[in-house]
Amino acid sequence: MNRDWLPIKTTPWTLGLILLALLLLIQITALPQRLDYWLYDRVITANPVQASDDVVLVTIDELSLNRLGRWPWPRNLHAELIAKLDQAGAETIVFDILFAEPSPDDDELAEQMHDHGNVILPAYLSPPTSQYLLSEQLPVGPLASAAAGLGHAHVELDSDGVARGLYLYNGLGERLWPSLSLAATGEGPQRAKTEDTPPYVNVRDQYRAVPLIGGAGSLPAYSFAQVLTHAPAPELFSGKTVFVGATAAGFGDILPTPFSGLSRPMSGVEFHANVFSAQARSLLIRPAPDWVSALLALATILVFALALPPMRPARTLLACATAVVALAGFYLFMLLVLRWWVPLASAMIVPFLAFPVSSGLRLAMTNRFLNRQLDDLARSPQVALPAPSGRHPTQLLEHLQALFQPTGWLLTEEGDILSRRNLCPADIPEDLTPGDWLHDSNRSWIQLLRGDTRYHLGLLLPNDLGREAIQRYLGRLHLEQTARANRNARPNENISARIERVRVATDRLNQMQQFIRRSFERMPDGIIVTDELGVIRFANGHIEEWFREPMPSLGGLPLVRLLEGHDPRETPPWHETVSDTLTLRQSRTVDLRIRDKDFLIHFAPFSLPDTDQQGIIANISDISELREQQRQHREAIDFISHDVRSPLVSQLALIEQLKRDPSHIEQSQLEQLGRLARRSYHLAEEFVQLARAEQLTETRFYECEFLAIVENARDSVSEQAVEKQIQLQLQGTEDLWLRGNAELLERAVINLLTNAVQYSPGGSGVSIQVFRAGHQACLTIADEGSGIDPEELPYLFDRYRRQKSSELAGVHGTGLGLSFVKTVVEKHRGEISVSSTVGEGSAFTLKLPIADPLA
Template identity: 70%
Template sequence: MNRDWLHIKTTPWTLALILLSCTLLLELSSLPRHLDYWLYDQTITTFPGEPADDVAIVAIDELSLDRLGRWPWPRSNHAALIRSLTEAGAETIVFDILFPEPSPDDADLANAMEAHGNVILPVYLAPSESRQLLSEQLPARALANTAARIGHAHVELDSDGVARGLYLYNGLGQQLWPSLSLAAFAPEATPPNYEQAPAFMNIRDEYRAVPLAGGAGTVATYSYTRVLEQTTPAEAFRDKTVFVGATAAGFGDVLPTPFSGLSRPMSGVEFHASTFSALAQNQLVEPAPRWLSSVITLCVILGLALSLPRMRPSHTLFTCLLSTAVLFVAFVLALQIGRIWVPVIDAALIALLALPISSGFRLSQTNRFLNRQLDNLAQSPYVTMPDHGTYHPRLLLEHIQELFEPEGWILCDGAHCLTSRFLSPQDVPSDLTPRQWDHRLNDSWLKLEQGDKTFVLGLQLSNDLQGQAIQRYLNHLRLEIPDSIQQARSPKENISARIQKVRFATERLNQMQQFIRRSFEHMPDGIIVTDELGVIRFANRHIEHWFREPMPSLNGLPLPRLLEGYDPRESPRWNEIIAETLTLQQSRTIDLQIHGKDFLIHIAPFSLPDNEQSGLIANISDISELREQQRQHREAVDFISHDVRSPLVSQLALIEQLKRDPANIAPQQLEQLGRLARRSYNLAEEFVQLARAEQLTETRFYECELLAIAENARDSVIEQAVEKGIDLQLQGTEDLWLKGNPELLERALINLLTNAVQYSPSGSEVDIQVYQAGHQAVVTISDEGSGIDPEELPHLFDRYRRQRRTELSGVQGTGLGLSFVKTVVEKHFGTIAVASIPDQGSTFTLKLPILDPLP
């Protein structure tokens, strides 16, 4: 049957009309503008220039704020800075600091400015109050009259929020101010004349893009306070233009730039200094007029419309890519050599769109069934897991090496050895079964047959539990060649075979849906999916576990009711949050507490692509551990700010006292200084030991004997016990082997023994017992000391926790020793318990798993 639609031929006018329509559609979106910004950013960051040698920055940084106090500073500080820069030989000083209000120190600052003779101050255009008209925020009169010039401090942000340039002139009505950088570089610059402009109109003229030489910190920067202290080399400012402004975080203006984005924004003073550098090197970029982009786009449309229909399909791709490449090269050359920003993205997008559009006209509309099935297939992604039997043995070995890092390996092709380490062809067994792993001690062997070749792959793994686990995992690798691969090798290719492939792909899509559902179940976060009314339609197992609600009761339950039942709140209520998310189609992230644990719930709207149905997806993350880490961080800061500083302050005070009267140094003063130094050392040592214990992993475990560890701990504290008249008794004769870190275990026992000796009276006894109980090694440490109050026992192992009784008795501690002991024991998968009677003594019991316990 003859069908005309099977023989559609592309005409130049048809293609030109479609490309022109695409151009108009692109102009209605912001995509070309953002891509134009992206192309500009990539070009200047790929080919950055060098900063000028005659520019420097004096930064109001964190160090300056810390030493000189809170902002604002007395203007006498700025006067002192100008004098320091004058002595250093600075040619021009540019302040990116507003001085709009009069100050008692204005006279001092004005005198310093007049003495230098070339100080530039900023003007800022902003409403003086809310709902007021735009006005010029000039420096105070005394300062404005003394300034050599005044320049505006405004930097232009593009539509994507990134600073790429500024207007050289800006002002209200007929009074236009040059930018700070232009005022510093060209004092004779004359602003354009706008005689008819109203006085309230904000006028900006001569926009220029600034090709920055780099991100924040590119221009030589010196601290404000160090310049005042004259610790900066004088040659750093000689014959240079010095910009003064704020760079401290959270202080002053911050500008995302092509080099930094939002990750490391640039301060305003650095941007103005970079602009001056570009001015000095004649590198400012002038945007081309918008009509030039339209002309280039029309030329590209005309050229492609006339050439593509006459080309072979294989040449179409080359022509479109070549057109795009030529446009990009022209853009780079114009930007780097001509210093002109020519927008070519519209034309480049059209050149790329011309390829699928022209090819689409050439496609035949036969095989409708296949196209329909393939469209359905394209709408639903799927994941396929390859069969490793299809891998080349060399690639299979490479992947195994990357994953498991075996100690040795070998790969042989028959009698030829392709690669080896620690294994030789003589080690290869002769009775291997194809495509089945054969494990012999810590060696694993695999025989693969591909075509007419036979490969043997051998691995030498570690002789431990990890090596055994790897061998068990290798047994589950799929090494067969599936039937689908065999069929794919068939030389026959017809419509029926293609239909069969589509049906096979559809079955894989069904498997993909099951895979997605199972993936939701195994995600680390809780997932809830609701309909348009916020009613739960799906929840994974985490939700069932965290809320302690059975799955049947969750399905059909309104999400606000579920959240309100476990974390009620007054304002805003959960129903308001869910309703606003649905109606405003905006995502929300809120803290959530369930059964005393901290969670973070992220609620996002969604809509199905094939209909108008919508709903919510709530992702719930368990952040309890993160909040606990934040709490520990705060406690650590408090500990350092108080406990660590206190003895250091006392030492400094005592040293100052000794310095005032060095001839009369009493022995008790030196003894007191030694006690304070030892206390500082002990505080730092216990803090470091606790950090080491918290970072302990099984990679630092090895076989060790518990009785020997206990003997070493006893020997470490026996001298302290003898001085106090306390008898240390160690009972235990059986060697108990563990897998752990003996250094930290010994330190934990030393902490317990030191506490026992410290809190026990003279003439008492401390008993240490080491024995085996079932599959556990047990250590008990008993003393006859003051004991622990019952109300203190629940908090005994908390960080920075001190017993009230011991503090009142004058025995000072850090509150870290027992926390360290508990951390070490838990890292070794053990437990610790304490039994205590006030005024009678305490017993600490440690239980640790022994190595290879008997059944």
């Protein structure tokens, strides 16, 4: 089996390995990390958190520097600020200002810090100079002792230079300082997890991403100078945590954030205040381990490797888009709800890689398939009739004899006679061109070359009117071998050229396959296809069944011999019918009888497209059923003839009786004669009307008004109704236009009304209702007669069917009236129904389509 085009077994591994390799190559670049940062920034900026009500800033801004002088300020100003905030009720005061150098005012500041009791100071990890190792930069001794806690003020910058979070603990050696925000909650230093850590090694622990409130200036802030110069404000600072730090341009930390980037950086003190606010509301985001991202990427690759190969190409893009949406939803749920930052870039890259890679594999698979199909098509035999040029001359002579029944022939091989009759080698013309027929009167000659062997073939044709047609036909035959085109050329590697070659080859195959399968195999008739010499090349199953010839023996058998073997005839002979079909290119239709079954065989010439090859299609139809119908039709005619003849014979007998005694003609005799004459007329009229109805086509339709047709029919039977004192009651006033034949419709209504009057008791009534129901014009004729036996209802509209009860009651009919009505209604694409109750009457309903149903 060809495995080049079996994607379900090979593509999952191929697709999975390719996606894995591409993803590993992408990991070398900074693309996944940048994409993770971009996704995080978009989500955080689109969903800013609300600020805690317990956080406020006191900023060292440009106003404070202008009023209080250049930095550094005397530390008594900081002591004064603590006093002001203490009086205002501030719960915690966090300084983002490093007091690393001694000052004369340290005791005053330390005393004020001690009085407040909850002042947090920062600790920095940095080398004193570039020549020293990393060390802890702590506040001076008195201040460090007076502080309620120390916290590190370091903010982590990611690889793109943007601050998105910080480590909750950071320090050197074994002691780790909590962050300023964490120290403000009372957390103290903790030991490092790793023992025997050198004192110059920076140790960080518990990284947390910070969902910011917004850009710089989002938190409530008050100028340092204004707080000092104004009275304490408990409404602003009572019970709150106050962060004090620098925000003036060029002074203090500046941190790019997801909200601002480098355009509007955030001060360090405000960033720490955001950390405290998020921490107070348990909104800090925990980063997922690196193995989670790798696991998600591998799982995504596995899903696509298994799902895409058997999937339809049109659904691949939808599947990839759905996967991106699902991964994005998972990312948002983890980040915003569970507060986990899962790096999802690697997994989200997979769908964007899967679509082109899958499409490329499908294209490569299609390319291999096209190459293989082109090779197979080049090696496969051409679907065409065998050319006569490839046959041996002895076989050609045999086929020509069966086809044309020549009176003589001659076949020689290099001068040696292979077969002859009424011709001799001396009759061979000298100027023969290989492959071209030479006709001399009723003699036809050709020279054939088969390899290095030379053959001469001559035919002595019947000297009749068909001779010239046969000779013209022989001139169209290509009996000489020609060079074959190179069919082993490799296909062009250009995909468009290969597709075009496959399309052309497939079209040719489809034409022949459709020609054979649809026109032959699926037809209910028997089909025989012959070549140019009348030799059977194809026969369907009906031929094998009807002729009882096995299929292998039918192939290569001359059609003439098959027909002569099963239905021999002399006038006209089968060979003449077959040869005339080929030579004159005219269709022939002949009766055929096989094993007591009647057939009709139709011979039709054909030519294959784009070639000179031709042959015969013989269509054999089983007409045994049709002949049986003809027999039944003759019986029907005999039946009608008998019914017509009986009243005629009675009329003649009565006339002869009157002629013998013309002086004693009685009124009853004349009435009987009239009844017989009317019955004969009615029989003939109904038979003629039924024949007209059966031959009715829509070409004889025209616009007609249904109510007028019913009124005319009522008037036609009114005299008959008056004789029996039956009242015809017509109900209906709406004009209903139909497209049909008014004459036959009127006759159908007359038949129904006549039956209603005929089978109704005297003095009763017949109801005629004309109305519209939807898109149909309806007619209901109801009588008060004896009704119809339920056993006779299914056969009521059958031809020549008469009601037994009516015949016993003396009401004689032909059995054609209701059959005529049904035929007319069906020709108008309508329907007729009947409901009847024995002893109460019958109702016939006609429904005919309206010409313009929207009117």
